[in-house]
Structure formats: C-alpha cells, structure tokens
Amino acid sequence: MLPTVAIVGRPNVGKSTLFNRLVGKKLALVDDQPGVTRDRREGEAHLLGLDFTIIDTAGYEDEDPQSLPGRMRIQTEAAVDNCDVALFLVDARAGITPLDEEIARWLREGDAPVVLVANKAEGRASEGGVMEAFGLGLGEPIPFSAEHGQGMADLFQALLPHL
Ligand code: GDP
Numbered sequence: 001m002l003p004t005v006a007i008v009g010r011p012n013v014g015k016s017t018l019f020n021r022l023v024g025k026k027l028a029l030v031d032d033q034p035g036v037t038r039d040r041r042e043g044e045a046h047l048l049g050l051d052f053t054i055i056d057t058a059g060y061e062d063e064d065p066q067s068l069p070g071r072m073r074i075q076t077e078a079a080v081d082n083c084d085v086a087l088f089l090v091d092a093r094a095g096i097t098p099l100d101e102e103i104a105r106w107l108r109e110g111d112a113p114v115v116l117v118a119n120k121a122e123g124r125a126s127e128g129g130v131m132e133a134f135g136l137g138l139g140e141p142i143p144f145s146a147e148h149g150q151g152m153a154d155l156f157q158a159l160l161p162h163l
C-alpha cells in the first residue's frame with residue numbers, strides 16, 4: 001500500500017491545482033469560481049520518483065461562511081487522521097488569514113507531520129506571504145506554484161523523510 005498525503009487548507013489556496021499536478025489527470029475540479037471541489041478525492045501521485053496516494057479535501061466554499069471553520073475542522077481532522085503527512089497549503093499572494101491560523105492550530109495539536117507549502121509563490125507578489133507563513137509555527141514554508149510547477153524539488157525533499 002502506498003503512503004498517504006492529505007492536502008489541507010482553506011478554500012481557494014490551490015489544493016485541487018496541486019492535486020491535479022501531482023496526479024497528472026484532471027481528477028479534481030479547479031475553477032476560478034470558489035466552491036468547485038465538492039468531494040474528497042483520492043489519486044495516485046507521482047513526484048520525481050516518489051509515489052503516494054494523495055487526498056484532495058473539499059472546500060465547502062458555497063455554504064454558510066459562519067459554519068465554515070467548524071466543518072473544515074471536521075474534514076481536516078478526518079483527512080489528517082489517516083495520513084502519513086499533512087500537506088498544508090496557504091496562499092502566498094493573499095497572505096495568512098485567521099482561518100489559516102486556525103487550521104495551523106489544529107495541525108499543531110494533531111499527530112501527523114506537517115509540510116507547509118506557500119502556494120502561488122511565482123513572482124514577487126508572494127514574498128510577503130511566504131514570510132508570513134513562517135509565523136504559523138509549522139517550520140519553513142516551501143515556496144511553490146501549483147499552477148506553474150515551481151518548487152517540485154523542494155516539495156520532494158520535504159516529503160521524502162516522511163514517506
Ligand atoms: P482549492 O479551493 O484550494 O482547491 O483551490 P483551486 O485549486 O481550485 O485553485 C483556486 C484558484 O487559485 C484557481 O483560480 C487556480 O487557478 C488558482 N491557483 C492555483 N494554484 C496557483 C498558483 O500556483 N499560482 C496562482 N497565481 N494561482 C493559482
């Protein structure tokens with residue numbers, strides 16, 4: 001059985017884009033419209049010779065924002081419970097939000113090793129967000145671009161010890 005990596009993060013940070021890039025098929029739905037990923041999806045990921053099962057968690061973006069953190073917590077903890085590594089995605093362009101900080105808290109309390117990925121890091125607009133991600137207390141963020149495929153070697157290096 002392959003090791004399992006769960007992608008977690010608030011809506012719209014690029015989880016499904018990363019999933020698609022690693023699985024190499026359009027299995028996860030990505031759209032500019034928030035709320036496109038409705039289901040948890042699993043695929044077989046390949047990253048520079050590493051093979052693992054990857055889980056893309058849904059966003060619930062289309063539902064009542066008041067209850068979003070509670071539902072995200074249940075979903076995040078369920079995904080992370082059965083994984084070898086949690087891949088925590090933040091949006092380096094948007095910067096760190098209160099929901100990112102909340103997710104970071106759940107992950108710090110959990111048992112799964114966390115790899116922190118600062119996505120959308122192509123170009124200079126992301127430099128401040130990458131710095132902010134350091135403040136989450138989950139180690140050094142990996143500057144990454146799921147859309148452009150940047151940071152793959154660094155992601156490989158970060159996952160390797162856990163898989
Ligand atoms: P999810 O809700 O976390 O699954 O996010 P999606 O994968 O659906 O992506 C949300 C939006 O961010 C889409 O418009 C993507 O095209 C965009 N996006 C994803 N990755 C990147 C990236 O590396 N750079 C930029 N600039 N945009 C990205």
Ligand code: MG
Pocket residue numbers: 015016017029036037057058059
């Ligand atoms: Mg998605």
